[in-house]
Amino acid sequence: MSQALEGLRVLDFTWVVAGPVIGRALADFGATVIRVETSKRIETARHMVPFQNGKPGPENSALYSTCNAGKLGITVDLQTEAGQALARDLARWADVVIESYAPGQMQRWKLDYDSLVVDHPDLIMLSTSIMGQTGPSSRLAGYGNVGAALSGFQDIVGWPDRPPLGPFGPYTDYIGPRFSLVTLLAALDHRRRTGQGCYIDVAQVEAGVYLQAPEMADYAAQGTVVHRVGNRDRAFVPHGVYPCLPEDGKERFVAIVARSDDEWQQLARAMGRPDLADDVALGTAEARRACEDELERAIAKWTANQHPQDVERRLQALGIPAHVSASSRDFCQDPQLAHRRHLVTLEHPLHGATTVEGPRYLLSETPGVVARAAPTFGQDNEYVLREILGYSAERYVELRDAGVLV
Amino acid sequence: MMGLLSPYRVVDLTDERGLLAGRLLADLGADVVQVEAPGGSSARRCPPFLAAGTPQQESLFWDAYAANKRGIMADLDQPDGQQLVRQLAGRADFLFESATPGVMAARGLDWPDLRALNPSLIYVSITAFGRSGPKSGYADSDLIVWAAGGPLNPHRDGDRPPLRISLPQAYLQASADAAGGALIAHHARVRSGLGQHVDVSAQASLGLASLGQVLAHAVGDEHPEFEPAPRRMDQSGSGSGTDPTQKKWRCQDGLIEFHVGVGPAAGGFTSAFFKWLADEGEPVQEFVELDWRRVPVLMEEGSCTEADLQRARAAVASFLSRKTKAEVLQAAMERKLLCVPIYDTADVAHSAQLAARNYWVQLGEGSRQRRLPGRFAQVSIDGFAFRRPAPRVGEHTAEVLQEWLGGARERPAGPAGQHAEVPA
Numbered sequence: 001m002s003q004a005l006e007g008l009r010v011l012d013f014t015w016v017v018a019g020p021v022i023g024r025a026l027a028d029f030g031a032t033v034i035r036v037e038t039s040k041r042i043e044t045a046r047h048m049v050p051f052q053n054g055k056p057g058p059e060n061s062a063l064y065s066t067c068n069a070g071k072l073g074i075t076v077d078l079q080t081e082a083g084q085a086l087a088r089d090l091a092r093w094a095d096v097v098i099e100s101y102a103p104g105q106m107q108r109w110k111l112d113y114d115s116l117v118v119d120h121p122d123l124i125m126l127s128t129s130i131m132g133q134t135g136p137s138s139r140l141a142g143y144g145n146v147g148a149a150l151s152g153f154q155d156i157v158g159w160p161d162r163p164p165l166g167p168f169g170p171y172t173d174y175i176g177p178r179f180s181l182v183t184l185l186a187a188l189d190h191r192r193r194t195g196q197g198c199y200i201d202v203a204q205v206e207a208g209v210y211l212q213a214p215e216m217a218d219y220a221a222q223g224t225v226v227h228r229v230g231n232r233d234r235a236f237v238p239h240g241v242y243p244c245l246p247e248d249g250k251e252r253f254v255a256i257v258a259r260s261d262d263e264w265q266q267l268a269r270a271m272g273r274p275d276l277a278d279d280v281a282l283g284t285a286e287a288r289r290a291c292e293d294e295l296e297r298a299i300a301k302w303t304a305n306q307h308p309q310d311v312e313r314r315l316q317a318l319g320i321p322a323h324v325s326a327s328s329r330d331f332c333q334d335p336q337l338a339h340r341r342h343l344v345t346l347e348h349p350l351h352g353a354t355t356v357e358g359p360r361y362l363l364s365e366t367p368g369v370v371a372r373a374a375p376t377f378g379q380d381n382e383y384v385l386r387e388i389l390g391y392s393a394e395r396y397v398e399l400r401d402a403g404v405l406v
Numbered sequence: 407m408m409g410l411l412s413p414y415r416v417v418d419l420t421d422e423r424g425l426l427a428g429r430l431l432a433d434l435g436a437d438v439v440q441v442e443a444p445g446g447s448s449a450r451r452c453p454p455f456l457a458a459g460t461p462q463q464e465s466l467f468w469d470a471y472a473a474n475k476r477g478i479m480a481d482l483d484q485p486d487g488q489q490l491v492r493q494l495a496g497r498a499d500f501l502f503e504s505a506t507p508g509v510m511a512a513r514g515l516d517w518p519d520l521r522a523l524n525p526s527l528i529y530v531s532i533t534a535f536g537r538s539g540p541k542s543g544y545a546d547s548d549l550i551v552w553a554a555g556g557p558l559n560p561h562r563d564g565d566r567p568p569l570r571i572s573l574p575q576a577y578l579q580a581s582a583d584a585a586g587g588a589l590i591a592h593h594a595r596v597r598s599g600l601g602q603h604v605d606v607s608a609q610a611s612l613g614l615a616s617l618g619q620v621l622a623h624a625v626g627d628e629h630p631e632f633e634p635a636p637r638r639m640d641q642s643g644s645g646s647g648t649d650p651t652q653k654k655w656r657c658q659d660g661l662i663e664f665h666v667g668v669g670p671a672a673g674g675f676t677s678a679f680f681k682w683l684a685d686e687g688e689p690v691q692e693f694v695e696l697d698w699r700r701v702p703v704l705m706e707e708g709s710c711t712e713a714d715l716q717r718a719r720a721a722v723a724s725f726l727s728r729k730t731k732a733e734v735l736q737a738a739m740e741r742k743l744l745c746v747p748i749y750d751t752a753d754v755a756h757s758a759q760l761a762a763r764n765y766w767v768q769l770g771e772g773s774r775q776r777r778l779p780g781r782f783a784q785v786s787i788d789g790f791a792f793r794r795p796a797p798r799v800g801e802h803t804a805e806v807l808q809e810w811l812g813g814a815r816e817r818p819a820g821p822a823g824q825h826a827e828v829p830a
Contacts, residue, residue: 004594021614029590044671050622050630062625063618113786132784135762140739145653146746149663150757154654154748156572159563163654164661164748167571168561169617178582179430183783185589186410186434190787192596193413201784206765209754210779211578213470216755218454220777221466225751229572231549234453239549241558241567253567255553259545321545323553325568328622328630331556331613339539342610343624355624357613361587362536364517365602366594 003030004366008188011094012036012071013087013111015043017173018144018204019100019128020067022180026096027070028359028368034090034384035071038078039377039406044143050328052351058377059350065374066356069346073375074384075406082404084109089389091116096184097125102141103133113199122197124187128180130172132203144170144204151208152215158228172204179207233257237288238264238295241325242303244311253325254308256299256315263320264288270314271302346373381405409435409791414499414592415810417441417491418475419482419515422449423608424504424532425471426581427588431500432474433780435791439806440475441491443482446799447472469776469796473769477797478806482513495520495527497810500588504532504577507542517603527601528591532577532584536607546608548574555612556620579615580608652719654748655726662726662734664745666719673698675744680718682741683725693718770795 008031012023015037027033037043045064052060076083088111091097097116099106106112106127113125127133130142131150140146148154148171158164180202187198209216218224233239236257244252258264261283268277276298282288288295303311308324315322324330332343332355341358348354359368385391385399399405412435418428419441432438440447452467480487492515495501501520503510510516510531517529531537534546535554544550549570552558558568587604595601613620622630655662667676676698683690696710696718704710726734731747738745747753760766767780774795781790 001594001598001600004590004597006597017614017617025586025590029593042670047669047671048618050618050625050627052625052627054627054629061618062621062627065625066618066621131759132763134784135759137735137739137759139742140735140746141742142744142746145663145665146744149746149748150754152749152751152754153571154663155661155750157561157569158572159566159569162563165561165563165569166654166663166748168557168615171571171615173617174579174615175582178579178586179782181586182430182582182589183410183434183785183789185586185593187785187789189589189592189596190410196787198789199786200789202782203763203784206760206763206779207782209760209765210782211575212573212751212754213779214452214454214465214467215573215751217466217470217776217778218456219751219755221456224454226572231567231570232572233549233574236547239547241549241553241569243567253559255549255558257547257549259547263545316544319545321547321550323544323550325553325559326556326620327559328556328620328624330559331616331620332623334541334554334609336535336539336541336554336607337610340536340607340610342607342613343621345624355621357610357621360583360606360611360614361590362605362607363587363591363594363602364605365598365600366591 001366003369004363006030008032009093009095010034011090011097013097013099013101013106014128015100016045016143017063017067017170018176018180019098020045021177022098022126022128022184023071024067024069025177025181025359028370029363029366030369033071034094034380034388035068035073035375036076036078036087036090037073037377039075040077052354062354062356065354068374069356070371071375072380072384073378074381075378077404077406078109078111080404082399082402084111086385086399086404087111088116088119090384091123092119093388095124096188097123098128098184099125100128103127103129103138117197120197122191122195124184124191124197124200126180126184126200126202128176128202128204130204132206133201144173144176147172147176147204147208151205152212152226153208156226156228159230160228164228172208175211176202176204176207179210232292235285237285237292238267238299240296240299242296242300244303244306244308247307250327252308254303254311255323255325256303256311257321259321261285266318267299267315267320270318270320271299273298273302344370346370348373349376349379378405408788409433410785410789411436412791415439415497417494417498417501419491420502420504420532420581421447422452422467423534423577424502424581424584425449425468426578427502427530427532427584429471429474430582430585430782431588433782433790433792436500438475439494439802439810440472440477440797441480441482441494442477442799443487444479444799466776470778472796473776473778474791474793475797476794476802476806477800478803479800482515488513488515491515492520492523493811496524498524498527499592500528500530502530502532502584502588507533507537521601525600526595528588528595528604529601530584530588530604530606532580532606533608535609537605541609548576551576551608552612555609556616557612560616560619576608576612580606580611583611655723657726657734657747658728658730660731660750661748662729662731662745663748664722664726666715666722667744668698668701670699672744673701675742678741679722679743679745682737682743683721686725688721688725690721693721767792
């Protein structure tokens with residue numbers, strides 16, 4: 001079978017994480033994605049860890065690399081009229097345009113939906129931003145940490161006796177693109193059936209709040225406000241992350257959950273604590289919740305002189321949920337992820353080879369393929385202008401020498 | 407109101423591990439039929455609850471993520487129920503399931519079984535670790551997947567163990583991926599006429615939520631954390647490499663999120679922030695004049711020191727302690743600052759922005775009415791369809807059988823006749 005999205009042409013004006021991973025998914029499944037950036041104002045992800053061989057540099061970020069693998073890359077100075085004209089030519093070529101600039105920027109370049117749709121009536125364009133393109137706060141710019149603050153996630157990660165810690169990184173950057181992709185793919189199908197394109201405006205905050213839908217219903221119905229509870233859970237007790245023997249001078253931890261009273265009793269026996277297992281006063285989650293501090297101390301005492309892998313193995317053999325708190329090394333050596341071929345090694349023009357994450361879902365008949373490493377600055381300038389847009393050699397050289405392709 | 411996916415039918419066999427996927431398709435207009443066992447889905451036992459501890463207790467998790475679907479009853483562990491699912495799958499475009507690997511095969515309802523009946527069916531599995539492989543049989547829960555998938559381990563508050571988000575999120579992320587994977591498979595079907603199996607692993611889904619950290623070992627970066635200064639200062643605008651406790655500030659009525667950013671991408675926002683302080687009369691001229699874009703370089707040269715940054719941070723703390731969340735949000739918009747209030751549940755629910763964008767939907771009437779997140783995107787054409795609250799057990803069995811199967815089958819002798827007796 002041919003690739004699911006073969007022939008789909010995508011023009012990608014996105015940066016950091018929430019925008020680029022949309023086009024990344026489309027590229028994995030066969031779309032041709034041209035990513036436009038500029039080396040004059042280097043995009044944030046290129047400055048972010050981890051770096052190839054631990055060496056900082058704008059061509060070395062593994063975050064940039066995993067968000068943009070499989071795409072063609074060109075550098076265009078969109079501040080110039082010639083750069084904007086080039087972008088409009090690319091938009092005429094494209095089926096889909098994706099962008100993640102601060103709201104208003106694409107209008108200033110006359111690259112917004114209303115400008116582009118004039119020449120391209122069935123265009124599908126998607127903008128992703130923190131707050132959305134409309135509404136009283138639409139002008140609020142920001143990264144996903146701002147999105148996490150305004151969607152309620154910053155407040156609900158942390159220990160109850162300390163200020164909130166917030167999620168790891170710009171949390172809504174991970175959520176927004178999933179909703180963008182679903183909407184975009186649905187819009188493509190709608191266009192296939194009806195010939196009608198559309199404009200899609202995704203706000204990271206709104207995607208984030210969707211993942212708290214039960215809590216939003218709860219607040220509306222009975223005024224409940226979510227509080228941070230460390231690693232505890234509303235349903236399961238015990239439910240935590242416990243210290244193990246250090247390895248290579250690094251602290252190690254294991255996550256353990258008892259989903260039922262029976263699992264709790266098995267856990268207590270595995271810990272060599274039949275007294276806890278047989279204590280009828282601990283027979284329900286609600287009863288255990290009343291002495292959760294004490295139970296957590298008992299578990300931590302048991303895990304403290306073990307390796308996390310051993311705890312995982314022993315408890316999983318009993319059917320009790322447990323897993324090493326996976327470091328990057330654990331993740332990269334995980335036999336399950338290896339079974340799924342989740343990490344993909346690619347040739348790289350500067351580094352020889354690099355590694356990115358593979359598609360997040362396996363399709364049995366048209367599997368995703370990561371065709372190439374993320375582009376270096378301007379790697380495909382000549383190919384895109386000459387081969388895809390059909391510009392003459394003279395025109396390409398003229399633009400290059402005029403400093404437009406930077 | 408039709409929605410972008412109005413022509414399509416979905417059989418949804420998921421429990422709490424996959425419930426959200428079908429809701430996304432339903433919101434976009436698909437006809438999604440949620441199948442439950444006679445005792446009701448296990449997702450109905452997931453918190454939070456309305457009227458907890460009373461006979462009227464109801465799961466708001468169910469109400470939120472089964473909303474917009476129709477409900478029918480079938481016991482997948484009985485031949486009747488299995489036969490009903492086979493018939494529905496014969497008329498469906500998509501099927502979602504989130505059973506522990508092996509369970510669907512034992513029921514005769516796995517992908518190879520249903521593919522034989524309907525070669526164009528897209529069969530989507532949402533599991534903790536994937537449908538096959540050495541950990542596919544692992545006992546699972548949100549925290550276990552979070553631990554295996556990468557975002558847990560690097561997230562520490564000082565001396566305490568790694569920390570998850572206080573609400574389960576792993577399967578929600580995986581379920582959103584499942585909806586995306588299903589639609590990619592749909593585009594393949596448009597070409598070939600054939601369905602396929604989509605195998606979603608929640609563990610693999612979560613790598614993204616580590617912000618690339620899971621790749622550190624593979625690319626040879628054994629210390630993927632930012633160091634204080636100067637070699638690897640965190641120059642990202644989000645401050646993603648900075649201790650999160652250094653980005654939270656007390657204000658009069660809560661907390662503010664603000665990263666004192668440095669370097670070419672983020673320094674300009676810090677300059678704008680100190681300009682705000684100066685305009686309001688704070689004695690911070692030296693920090694207005696400091697080129698925050700060049701701070702990493704200045705620190706390397708020694709002309710800017712950690713002590714200077716400490717004084718800047720003290721000025722930030724003092725200033726923000728006298729502001730309200732609303733004042734900070736206003737200034738952030740007017741001055742383009744990366745500085746926002748940290749919203750709690752109530753702030754989100756009352757957000758003027760979300761209201762202006764018509765984000766919320768009220769589904770159901772009377773005691774069944776729920777206020778839920780709705781439009782997860784603004785689409786310039788008729789994109790969404792919000793039709794109904796989450797179903798009661800078996801609420802739509804009769805009408806679904808009639809519409810999907812017509813007169814082609816008898817009502818099942820077992821479960822489907824009982825639906826009126828089962829409380830919602």
